[in-house]
Amino acid sequence: MSEFNLIKKYFTRLTRQTSLGVGDDAALISISNGMDLAISADMLVAGTHFFADADAYLLGWKSLAVNISDMAAMGANPKWATLAIALPEVNEAWLAEFSCGFFACATDFNVDLIGGDTTRGPLTISVQIMGEVPTGQAIKRSGAKVGDDIWVSGNLGSAALGLAHLQGKIVLENDALQASIHALHKPAPRAALGLALRGIANSCIDVSDGLLADLGHILQASNIGAALALETLPCHDFLRIHLNKPAFQQYVLAGGDDYELCFTAPKSKRKTIYSISHQLNLPLTIIGETHASTGLEVTYLKQKIKITKKGFNHFD
């Protein structure tokens, strides 16, 4: 099967908001008046980001989901994506599953797949996502102010826990196992939350490498510091009962792959944010506060704790 037939069969579907989709030298889109275009790209490599024998459907889902998460972090409405993929061979069963998962996510989040590339090589997936945000309303990493509350959505650490189980480092059962594996394989990007935070959050980032690493980017870009109380971090009960152990602290603070939003906002916005939490049926938790002196301090039951690894770094 040629790459053209492959694209036609597995990666071409009707679009909802695109002038010209897959099939020409480029796609064409029209940006709404008063909107900026937000653009983000991610590359996932077999052996680095996922196991080579990962479930193809879930991989397809996650490839797009992690990019939608970057849109959420900017307060942008995700609308279009391109997909460039290198395949070691044409495995139609695999492609069918992968594209199903990808389009399941695209449908859920109203994203059109508008272009990309298909080539031969070690399994590598490169997605670019594009979304709209009103000019001036994008939520940047550099906007955090001294005295802001630091918030995080959902739970942290579950995906890392799931990965540890699959690697044989720990043994999970029942609900903890199910929740962790689901968090690892099928993260739900917080797109609606991102939109709701426009004009409310001063800064925002999605937690992908790990809370400390990602919050660290906000602090660095905004030139401020923060103090976190570990016991306030939202996490699955299984993690909570083990939170006195450094290994489990590591999952929550630096496990990564959470795809929750970490954002800062003025204290005056608390009521509004709790209202958003209620409307979206999504837990939003205050985990700390920003302060003027730079640096990130983490305590557990008022004892300062030392973190060895802030988060995932490809070239460490």
Add this chain to the structure above:
Amino acid sequence: MSEFNLIKKYFTRLTRQTSLGVGDDAALISISNGMDLAISADMLVAGTHFFADADAYLLGWKSLAVNISDMAAMGANPKWATLAIALPEVNEAWLAEFSCGFFACATDFNVDLIGGDTTRGPLTISVQIMGEVPTGQAIKRSGAKVGDDIWVSGNLGSAALGLAHLQGKIVLENDALQASIHALHKPAPRAALGLALRGIANSCIDVSDGLLADLGHILQASNIGAALALETLPCHDFLRIHLNKPAFQQYVLAGGDDYELCFTAPKSKRKTIYSISHQLNLPLTIIGETHASTGLEVTYLKQKIKITKKGFNHFD
């Protein structure tokens, strides 16, 4: 060196037409009024698209150039790019050269690098290019009309000839060698020509897989056929004197990697097109004509010739 420092050191430069560049969860751009955004993506894999030991500077140049070529094929003005790259290791000398070549091309064509990703893996380069084209003026593959002239810019076959030399299949010398290697390693995308063809060409494509394959896309999308006379195809003298041999015919018709534009236009536009050729100091050659019956016929000195391979296909 962490991936963040790597991005900062090698892939972050001042932008000229970008609201928010590298460094946040997404980049932000503003599209001019009355313009559509054209978007194209390409993935290059070591061992498939380039030799693993390819010159890093030239690879950087070509990674962007081949994408700008897709913008030219739409009549779009290239303005922004993202770069996602997987590296087997951090080799600073290689990165310095690669980024130099990439930015040399970006500077020449006034393209801002606005984002991307850096990760560990087998050397894979994924570039997405974005450009502006007035709404309704994009030159599509599907617009060719019966009785159009078929044109091509520059020369065909030189890059394929250069590759054959490097693979030891033929021996080139002097000017033929220099021109062929240059064509292979440092193609010049026809961006200015693409802009000039707005409102003039009915259809357009850039010749990347090979003339027959790429022209074939225009014919299929437009539901028409064409007849080409091989002796009219523009090519380097060295190819021309061997054009009676099937192997050399193959280079011109199906060698690929040319990055010239192949377009169709009404005969009434000939004078205008020759004027464009003169203004841009770029040869533009009529190589055939479209007709109603589908199919692509190639003759050499009025004898029909049989082509075994139309162009590059990854999964043949």
